[in-house]
Amino acid sequence: MPLQLFQPTLEAARARIAAVRPAEYARSRNALDGAVTRLSPYITHGFVSLPEVLAGVATHHRLYVQHKFVFELGWREYFHHVWRHRGERILQSLREGPLPEAAYVPEMPADIRQARTGVAVIDEAVRTLYATGYLHNHARMWLASYAAHLRKVHWRAGADWMLAHLLDGDLASNHLSWQWVAGTGSDKPYLFNADNVARYAPAAWHSAGSVIDTSYEALDAIARNPWPVPAQPVGEGVEEPPLSTQPSSVAVPSAADVADRDIWLIHPWALGEPPADLPAGCLSLGWWPAGAHAARPWSGSRWAFVGARMRALATLQWHGSRQQLAQALTRARSVQTSGDGPMGALLPPMVRQRAVLRLFSEVDQPCGSFSAWWKRTTRGVERLLDLPGLAELSARGATGTGPRRVRTGPDEVPPGATPPSNKNERTAP
Numbered sequence: 001m002p003l004q005l006f007q008p009t010l011e012a013a014r015a016r017i018a019a020v021r022p023a024e025y026a027r028s029r030n031a032l033d034g035a036v037t038r039l040s041p042y043i044t045h046g047f048v049s050l051p052e053v054l055a056g057v058a059t060h061h062r063l064y065v066q067h068k069f070v071f072e073l074g075w076r077e078y079f080h081h082v083w084r085h086r087g088e089r090i091l092q093s094l095r096e097g098p099l100p101e102a103a104y105v106p107e108m109p110a111d112i113r114q115a116r117t118g119v120a121v122i123d124e125a126v127r128t129l130y131a132t133g134y135l136h137n138h139a140r141m142w143l144a145s146y147a148a149h150l151r152k153v154h155w156r157a158g159a160d161w162m163l164a165h166l167l168d169g170d171l172a173s174n175h176l177s178w179q180w181v182a183g184t185g186s187d188k189p190y191l192f193n194a195d196n197v198a199r200y201a202p203a204a205w206h207s208a209g210s211v212i213d214t215s216y217e218a219l220d221a222i223a224r225n226p227w228p229v230p231a232q233p234v235g236e237g238v239e240e241p242p243l244s245t246q247p248s249s250v251a252v253p254s255a256a257d258v259a260d261r262d263i264w265l266i267h268p269w270a271l272g273e274p275p276a277d278l279p280a281g282c283l284s285l286g287w288w289p290a291g292a293h294a295a296r297p298w299s300g301s302r303w304a305f306v307g308a309r310m311r312a313l314a315t316l317q318w319h320g321s322r323q324q325l326a327q328a329l330t331r332a333r334s335v336q337t338s339g340d341g342p343m344g345a346l347l348p349p350m351v352r353q354r355a356v357l358r359l360f361s362e363v364d365q366p367c368g369s370f371s372a373w374w375k376r377t378t379r380g381v382e383r384l385l386d387l388p389g390l391a392e393l394s395a396r397g398a399t400g401t402g403p404r405r406v407r408t409g410p411d412e413v414p415p416g417a418t419p420p421s422n423k424n425e426r427t428a429p
């Protein structure tokens with residue numbers, strides 16, 4: 001089922017880009033049946049970059065810098081900005097949440113994992129996650145909020161569990177979003193109630209009469225009280241899909257395979273088209289980083305999604321540690337890849353890293369909030385084409401979907417346009 005919805009091909013990613021309707025997106029993004037793009041698995045795994053996405057959309061639609069669609073793409077780059085600056089520290093609470101750390105349990109409870117909490121919105125979300133490898137942003141927020149604030153699950157336990165089941169699992173976006181919901185990455189907990197679900201989700205998700213059918217004041221009091229709401233498991237639920245740390249039937253690194261060859265190294269977060277200027281006869285080598293996978297297992301759907309694209313791109317595939325890779329590559333003539341930041345740190349030093357094309361300008365100073373980052377990164381940017389990623393694509397004269405034909409201009413900014421917020425009236429992811 002997940003691969004029916006998310007074909008692991010560049011064509012599928014491009015078809016989704018062509019289908020984006022930004023005006024409808026801005027109007028309906030918060031609704032579960034709204035016009036969201038479902039591009040995230042392709043973006044996380046590098047099939048397409050954010051500048052390519054925006055260039056593709058802007059070829060067909062008039063857009064401006066403060067448009068909701070551009071703004072949401074900004075959230076992804078913001079989370080990566082935080083990751084670059086804080087590194088592994090994003091795996092710990094960035095600030096104190098509503099309760100001391102010890103008030104939260106270190107595991108996702110079985111009734112949540114099995115979709116039998118009896119709270120329809122939560123059980124539907126878990127079922128959807130397992131069945132599709134994808135969840136709408138609002139459903140992710142609901143699930144995280146229920147786990148952290150009502151059941152007192154430590155955000156890290158929830159984040160690790162969710163990351164494993166998503167096709168788009170991205171350490172920065174996922175773990176920092178969980179922190180945002182938990183109130184350790186924002187100044188207050190994110191809360192939701194049954195009315196909010198009824199407004200944005202289809203009937204099967206509605207949760208009238210359940211523990212979330214209450215006021216925001218009552219929910220805030222629950223979030224600040226160390227006692228979890230009692231579990232009341234119902235029915236048989238669903239089985240959690242098994243996780244695995246290894247790709248199937250892949251070789252270990254061997255120097256003989258690459259002796260005197262130029263190598264284009266492909267890894268699970270760099271599954272885009274190879275650059276046009278690689279040396280003639282360059283070998284496409286796929287590498288599954290054993291250390292990263294051992295630390296963060298994936299569902300079978302994720303392995304199938306990424307594995308299919310890896311097979312389409314790589315002539316040869318290895319599964320091994322960074323050290324095994326480094327040893328085997330010593331006999332290669334040259335090695336290049338696409339990667340930078342924390343992802344690039346996985347790579348041995350002899351690998352030349354071509355930086356991933358970013359959409360927005362890098363902000364050197366670490367920003368503690370999205371709005372501070374957004375203000376800085378868009379300062380002086382009036383036209384879409386002033387965004388560095390689009391300017392770079394344009395300079396390269398890139399692609400049929402290239403920004404030479406981008407439809408843009410300050411006159412298209414609707415009166416009073418500001419960065420939108422989508423819930424509880426604060427600037428939300």
Ligand SMILES: Cc1cc2nc3c(=O)[nH]c(=O)nc-3n(C[C@H](O)[C@H](O)[C@H](O)COP(=O)(O)OP(=O)(O)OC[C@H]3O[C@@H](n4cnc5c(N)ncnc54)[C@H](O)[C@@H]3O)c2cc1C
Nearest residue numbers: 036037038039040072075076137140169170173174177429
């Ligand atoms: C608890 C929680 C966990 C999350 N985990 C992940 C994750 O592991 N990987 C991931 O890519 N996103 C994650 N998100 C962010 C967001 O939910 C997804 O990016 C979005 O739902 C993907 O669906 P879409 O492609 O249809 O998004 P659209 O709304 O169509 O947006 C287009 C693209 O913009 C980016 N984007 C949009 N909203 C956000 C956002 N709030 N944060 C970061 N990027 C955004 C994504 O790259 C997305 O593909 C998480 C959010 C929450 C609340």
